[in-house]
Amino acid sequence: MFGWVGSILRVDLTDRTTRTLPLDPALAKQFIGARGLATKIMYDEVDPTVDPLGPQNKLIFAPGPFSGTLAPSAGRYNIVTKGPLTGTIAASNSGGMLGAELKFAGYDLIILEGKADKPVYIFIRDGAVEIRDAIHLWGKEVPDTTDLLRAETDDDAKVACIGPAGERLALIANVLNEMHRAAGRSGVGAVMGSKNVKGLVVLGGGAVKAMDPAGFKTAMVRARNKILAHPVGGQGLKAFGTDVLINILNQTGGLPTRNFRDGYFPTADKVGGESLSATLLKRPKACFGCVISCGRVTEIVNPKYKGRGEGPEYETAWALGPDCGVDDLEAITKANYLCNELGLDPISMGATIACAMDLYEAGIIGLKETGGIPLTFGNAEAVVEMVRRTGLREGFGDKLALGSYRLAESYGHPEFSMTVKKQEMPAYDPRAVQGIGLNYATSNRGGCHVRGYTIASEVLGLPAKTDNLTTEGKAQLDIAFQNLTAALDATGACLFGVFGMEADDLAQMLTKLTGVDYPTEEFLRAGERIWNLERLFNLKAGFTAKDDTLPERLLKAPLPGGPAKGKVNRLGEMLPEYYHLRGWDKNGVPTEKKLKELALV
Amino acid sequence: MANVLMIHPDKCTGCRSCELACSFEKERQFRPRASRVHVFTWEREGVSVPMMCQHCDPAPCVSVCTPGAMRRNQASSRVEWDEARCIRCRMCVQACPFGNAVFDARTNGILKCDSCGGKPECVLFCPNRALEYAEDTLSTRSRKKAFVAKFKEAL
Numbered sequence: 122m123f124g125w126v127g128s129i130l131r132v133d134l135t136d137r138t139t140r141t142l143p144l145d146p147a148l149a150k151q152f153i154g155a156r157g158l159a160t161k162i163m164y165d166e167v168d169p170t171v172d173p174l175g176p177q178n179k180l181i182f183a184p185g186p187f188s189g190t191l192a193p194s195a196g197r198y199n200i201v202t203k204g205p206l207t208g209t210i211a212a213s214n215s216g217g218m219l220g221a222e223l224k225f226a227g228y229d230l231i232i233l234e235g236k237a238d239k240p241v242y243i244f245i246r247d248g249a250v251e252i253r254d255a256i257h258l259w260g261k262e263v264p265d266t267t268d269l270l271r272a273e274t275d276d277d278a279k280v281a282c283i284g285p286a287g288e289r290l291a292l293i294a295n296v297l298n299e300m301h302r303a304a305g306r307s308g309v310g311a312v313m314g315s316k317n318v319k320g321l322v323v324l325g326g327g328a329v330k331a332m333d334p335a336g337f338k339t340a341m342v343r344a345r346n347k348i349l350a351h352p353v354g355g356q357g358l359k360a361f362g363t364d365v366l367i368n369i370l371n372q373t374g375g376l377p378t379r380n381f382r383d384g385y386f387p388t389a390d391k392v393g394g395e396s397l398s399a400t401l402l403k404r405p406k407a408c409f410g411c412v413i414s415c416g417r418v419t420e421i422v423n424p425k426y427k428g429r430g431e432g433p434e435y436e437t438a439w440a441l442g443p444d445c446g447v448d449d450l451e452a453i454t455k456a457n458y459l460c461n462e463l464g465l466d467p468i469s470m471g472a473t474i475a476c477a478m479d480l481y482e483a484g485i486i487g488l489k490e491t492g493g494i495p496l497t498f499g500n501a502e503a504v505v506e507m508v509r510r511t512g513l514r515e516g517f518g519d520k521l522a523l524g525s526y527r528l529a530e531s532y533g534h535p536e537f538s539m540t541v542k543k544q545e546m547p548a549y550d551p552r553a554v555q556g557i558g559l560n561y562a563t564s565n566r567g568g569c570h571v572r573g574y575t576i577a578s579e580v581l582g583l584p585a586k587t588d589n590l591t592t593e594g595k596a597q598l599d600i601a602f603q604n605l606t607a608a609l610d611a612t613g614a615c616l617f618g619v620f621g622m623e624a625d626d627l628a629q630m631l632t633k634l635t636g637v638d639y640p641t642e643e644f645l646r647a648g649e650r651i652w653n654l655e656r657l658f659n660l661k662a663g664f665t666a667k668d669d670t671l672p673e674r675l676l677k678a679p680l681p682g683g684p685a686k687g688k689v690n691r692l693g694e695m696l697p698e699y700y701h702l703r704g705w706d707k708n709g710v711p712t713e714k715k716l717k718e719l720a721l722v
Numbered sequence: 723m724a725n726v727l728m729i730h731p732d733k734c735t736g737c738r739s740c741e742l743a744c745s746f747e748k749e750r751q752f753r754p755r756a757s758r759v760h761v762f763t764w765e766r767e768g769v770s771v772p773m774m775c776q777h778c779d780p781a782p783c784v785s786v787c788t789p790g791a792m793r794r795n796q797a798s799s800r801v802e803w804d805e806a807r808c809i810r811c812r813m814c815v816q817a818c819p820f821g822n823a824v825f826d827a828r829t830n831g832i833l834k835c836d837s838c839g840g841k842p843e844c845v846l847f848c849p850n851r852a853l854e855y856a857e858d859t860l861s862t863r864s865r866k867k868a869f870v871a872k873f874k875e876a877l
Contacts, residue, residue, distance in 0.1 A: 190752045191742045191847065218738075225754065264766060300765045328753035334746070349849065406768055407737035412849035414735040418768030431768065 123332035124186035124635035125149050130228045130250060132243060134316055135176065135235030139250045144229050150637050151720065154185035156212040157611030157651040159201035159230060163210060164654055169662035173205035173308075174290060174315035176236035182223060182281070182321060183231075185613025188409075189224035189329040190337075192630050193345040193622070195614040196221045196409025203662070204307030205315075206292040206469065206524050207542045207567040210658040212610065213295070213309045214571070215281075216408030217302030219323060220613060222279040226325030237317040242282075244274050244322045255319040260285060262462040263297045266320060274322050282320035283310045284464025286512045290314050291522035293469035293511075293545075297461060301416070301431035302408065305466040307544060307566050308524075332636030340633050344618075344626035348412055353581070354620030358415040359405045361394030363435035366548070367443075368393045373580055373589060374685030375553030376439065377546075379446045379498045380475040381539045381674055384550040385683025386443040392450050397433070401454055406431060413617050419454055426455035426505070433457040433467070436570075439548035440471025441508075445478055446498030453501075456508045463512025469524055472545035474507050476525035477517075479537050486532060492516040539672050542567030542664070551675050551692075553685035554579050556587070556595035559695040560603070562669045565655035571616055573603035583620070592691045596698040607655075608648030650719040653703075653711050657721070666709035669696060724799045727837055727845070727853065728861045729772050734852035736763045736770030740844035747843040749829070756826055758835035759844045759853075772853060774844070775822040775835040777801045783814035783823050783834070792823075792832075798840065803832050 122144065131140045152158040159181040171177040180202045187195035198220030204211030223231065226245050233243075240255040258266050263284045270280050279299060287294035287310030294310030295303045304310075313319075331337040348354040357365055370376040371389040378386040390396060397417065406416030420429040433441070433454055441456040442448065460467040474496075480486045481496035488495065492510070494503050494517075510518025520528050525538040525545055539546050544567030551558025556575035564572040575598055579589040587598060605624055606616060612631060628644035631637075639647075670676075675690045700707060704715030716722045741757035749756045759774040781801050783792045791808035794801055803814075814823045814832060824833040835842075837855065845855045854861070 191739065191746060221754075267765070299763075326753075326755045328745075328749070328751040328756075330751045334750050338746070403768060404732075405735055406770075407735035407849075409737065410739055410742055411735075411737045412739070414737070414850065416735070429767065 122146065123330050124190070124631070125154065125229050126224050126227050126327065126329060127229065128227050129230045129232065130245070131232045131234060132250070132252065133234050134237040134241070134252070134318065137237070137252050139252070141248070149229070151647065152651060153608065153611035153631070153647055154229060155183045155197070155199040155611050155613050156201060156214070156607065157647065159183035159199060160210060160212065160651060160654055160658065162230065162232065163201055163203070164658050167203065169203065169658050171203060173203040173208065173312060176316070178203050178312060180233040180309070180312050180316060181230055184220035184223045184229065185611055186631065186635055188613035189221040190331070190634060191341050191410060192612070192614065192634070193341065193348050194408070194411040194413050194618045195612060196411065197613050197615055198223060199610065200296055200304040200309045202309055202312045204309065204566060205311045206308035207544045208662055209307070209542055209566050209664065210655045211307035211309055211566050213304035213306050214610060215296070215298055215302050215304040216411070216615060217279070217299040218409050219279045219281050219298040221409040222323045222325050224325070224329050225327045226323050227327050231321070233316060233318060236315065240317050240319050242270060242320040242322060243318065246275070246324045247326055258319050259288060263464055264300050264462060267300050270320050270322050275324050278322045278324045280320055280322050283313045284462060284512065286464040286522065287311055287314035288319070289514045289522070291465065291511065291514060292524050292527070293466045293473065293522065294464050295466045297464060301461055303461070303466070305468065306569060310464050331634050333633045336633035337630060340626065340629040344622050344630060345412055347626065348618060348621030351621035353583070354413055354617060358413050358617065358620070361398050362405070362415050362417045364394035364397050364433060364438045366394070366435045367438060368395070369580060370549060372684065373553050374680065374683035375550040375580070375589070376443055377539070377548060377550045378443045380444060380472075380479040380537070381550060381672070382479070383682055384553045384680045384685055386448070388448040389443055391448040392438050392442040392453055394435070396450060397438070400450065408615070411615065413615070415617060421451050421454055423451050426451045428455060428458045430458040430461055432461070436547045437467035437471070440468045440475070441504055444471055444475040444548070445504050447501045447504055449501040452505055456505045459505065459508045459512065463508070465508065465512055468547050469545040470508055470511060471504070472539060473521050473525040473528060474504055476529055476537050476539065477507070477521060480529060480532060480534065483537070485534055490517060536673055539674070540568050541671060542668055544568040549576055550680070550685070551671060551690040552680045552688045553683075554589045555592045555690060555695070556599055558671055558675065558690035558692055559595055559599045559699060562671050562692055562696065563599070563699060565652065565659060572606060573599045574606065574616065575599055575602055577602070577619070590685065590688060592694040596695050596702050599699065600702055603652055604645050604648035606648070607651040608644050611647065611651060646719070650721060653715065653719055653721055656711060660710060669709055724858050725837075725840065725855050726858050726861050727774065727776070727835070727842060728856055730852045730854065730865070731769070731771040733850045734761065734770040734772055735850050736761055737849065739847045739849060740772055740853055743843040743847035747838060756829065756833060758833050773820070773822065775801065776820070782817035782819065786813040786817040788813070800837055801834070802836050803834050805831060808832060
């Protein structure tokens with residue numbers, strides 16, 4: 122095959138057996154790869170009602186057809202599984218080098234099934250697959266695990282692994298590859314931990330081929346040059362990282378502050394990308410084949426928080442910063458390093474600490490619950506310490522490890538949790554940016570910005586500016602972003618590529634690479650198909666229209682200050698139109714007609 | 723006048739676009755193992771360094787090549803590999819102290835940078851100008867200039 126390498130690896134952890142099977146070209150055409158193809162496997166093979174941490178759940182590592190090629194900024198892979206934090210389908214996207222290496226090793230999908238009886242790691246060297254004991258690695262942090270796995274396999278191997286948080290089944294645990302790149306959301310690290318898999322080690326010497334090399338090169342160079350010429354894709358993200366958004370969102374009044382109690386943080390600039398570049402940044406870093414280089418190699422010299430690593434990016438800086446009322450960039454960066462070392466999703470981690478601070482300030486919990494640490498908003502040292510305790514599930518950290526919904530609910534106040542479908546929302550307040558609220562409410566993995574990044578239009582004006590405070594047209598806008606993103610994710614491309622590229626560019630590259638004809642509308646249709654399939658999985662898992670909502674605070678409590686003062690999110694104005702435009706009934710269920718149109722029945 | 727391939731590790735972000743561009747140009751497929759340039763990354767430190775043949779003179783790979791397959795092109799001053807003359811004894815691979823000549827069993831060939839005959843694809847596709855194809859005596863100009871610019875403030 123072209124673009125795809127044509128093989129699926131199935132690893133049965135229970136029996137400790139492996140099988141290599143051919144990839145079905147018809148399935149590949151329909152669902153493209155990565156998030157799409159792996160979701161199809163999940164839908165066909167896993168009962169959506171299974172316990173996410175039980176052996177019946179599967180964990181799929183899935184690169185896309187672009188992974189391993191020169192398609193610009195497209196070296197990514199997804200981890201697809203049923204997420205333990207949300208109970209929804211989870212597709213967590215990561216960059217780094219692993220996705221490409223999986224292709225060079227010869228696989229479009231690695232499907233982990235069952236459960237190992239004791240800790241193991243999986244070592245793939247091209248066609249040779251071994252399941253090896255990992256008892257000696259259990260308990261180790263991510264960087265040490267990565268080094269040790271290389272020492273006993275190959276120095277150049279690419280390593281994805283969990284930290285102590287994933288081993289201890291923290292529902293906000295992630296999977297990290299190349300030490301710093303994370304498949305962050307929905308608790309995919311806990312699924313890996315539940316299967317007793319510490320790491321996946323990959324080494325590949327093979328090739329990814331293009332059906333039409335000259336045609337692919339032409340389309341690829343065109344797409345690449347568009348990103349390089351773009352002010353955000355070509356310059357802004359390399360200079361300041363994604364954290365450049367801190368000041369932009371603050372100026373919109375949509376920088377959630379103190380657990381979404383406000384949308385404006387007066388000292389936000391202290392934790393923004395400009396400040397980061399002027400202080401802790403050592404150099405920009407890129408994922409495989411990336412022309413953008415938004416990664417941040419940083420170093421803290423201050424002995425109090427001494428360390429070196431990557432980050433923070435925007436969501437992280439916000440979650441561990443303004444959302445907790447914190448404006449100490451060194452503390453935020455240190456907390457970010459700890460998340461990476463222990464294997465925690467920094468968005469859910471920060472937002473869960475913010476929730477705990479909110480509970481503390483409201484007098485619902487006290488020093489007895491927090492282990493003697495005053496969890497007041499702005500207590501930067503407490504944020505760093507709580508990350509550590511969560512990763513190890515020590516003391517109060519044991520409760521934080523379950524995410525903010527379960528935490529707040531355990532004290533009888535779930536309304537303090539700023540989550541959708543139990544997943545923490547990221548760094549855009551839906552009261553100041555209406556359309557992103559609709560996206561949070563309808564996202565197939567709960568509170569998440571990268572399923573339909575309407576911020577591009579509503580705040581950044583890309584590709585065209587829409588009024589952030591209006592609900593009009595937002596259903597259409599959100600659907601367009603959601604479908605495009607689903608298709609894009611399925612190729613292995615990075616969402617940031619759309620800071621320059623359009624759907625046409627992706628569709629043309631995909632056509633020339635794979636030899637399968639993807640007119641742009643067909644490409645976008647694949648995205649819509651993936652979106653609907655994810656919806657079907659969630660409906661079968663027991664979700665209904667009443668789960669497509671936002672925390673009451675965002676719907677009823679007006680923003681107390683900042684440029685969007687007085688606003689609430691008007692989800693009710695957008696959701697019925699969204700269902701209608703999606704071709705779903707009023708209960709949010711895809712109609713038979715829509716499913717036929719998408720070839721899903 | 724001769725151009726040389728300059729490596730600027732301080733500008734490299736570790737994306738490996740050079741490896742992809744090289745293997746696509748030389749092998750018509752994306753196979754970093756067959757690339758003539760390789761990027762090495764130290765993840766803890768966040769440092770990446772690209773590496774490829776620098777066309778030594780005298781070049782150990784040329785000195786040990788019995789059939790004369792590894793030769794200096796006098797006009798360009800580059801060391802080039804002649805596939806037709808090569809007997810695959812791999813002495814060049816053993817001789818190169820930098821590891822920049824490699825035997826590839828898949829193609830039964832020697833992988834060594836030839837600067838694409840004067841238009842290196844890796845340079846074209848490096849998004850960070852970490853690889854530069856510059857005139858010999860000017861090749862370190864950007865580095866010198868970046869440093870001496872400090873005098874603008876000092877004087």
